[in-house]
Amino acid sequence: MTTTTHPSAAGSVALRLPLMQLGLSLSTFLAISYVLCLLLGLVWPDGGMHRPFLQFLPGFTWLTWPSFFLGLIETVVYGWYIALVFGLLFNAFAALRR
Numbered sequence: 001m002t003t004t005t006h007p008s009a010a011g012s013v014a015l016r017l018p019l020m021q022l023g024l025s026l027s028t029f030l031a032i033s034y035v036l037c038l039l040l041g042l043v044w045p046d047g048g049m050h051r052p053f054l055q056f057l058p059g060f061t062w063l064t065w066p067s068f069f070l071g072l073i074e075t076v077v078y079g080w081y082i083a084l085v086f087g088l089l090f091n092a093f094a095a096l097r098r
Contacts, residue, residue, distance in 0.1 A: 027079030
């Protein structure tokens with residue numbers, strides 16, 4: 001997160017979220033969580049881990065390689081979607097505060 005001080009507004013600080021870093025961070029977090037959940041589903045097959053994947057990842061089927069990569073791509077897309085929507089809204093509202 002970068003912090004910038006504006007000389008015209010003495011003492012005020014405006015915060016801006018850098019969208020690239022936010023998108024990369026969220027996408028990596030969701031991809032790691034996806035892989036860990038799949039591993040947990042392999043260790044504990046009766047835990048019901050497959051239901052959320054089927055609900056939130058269109059085209060996902062349990063335990064096939066193409067489906068694994070499809071789910072990985074979808075989690076990265078979700079991360080970028082969240083980063084863009086949240087980051088742009090945050091930066092817009094932070095700009096209003098000046």
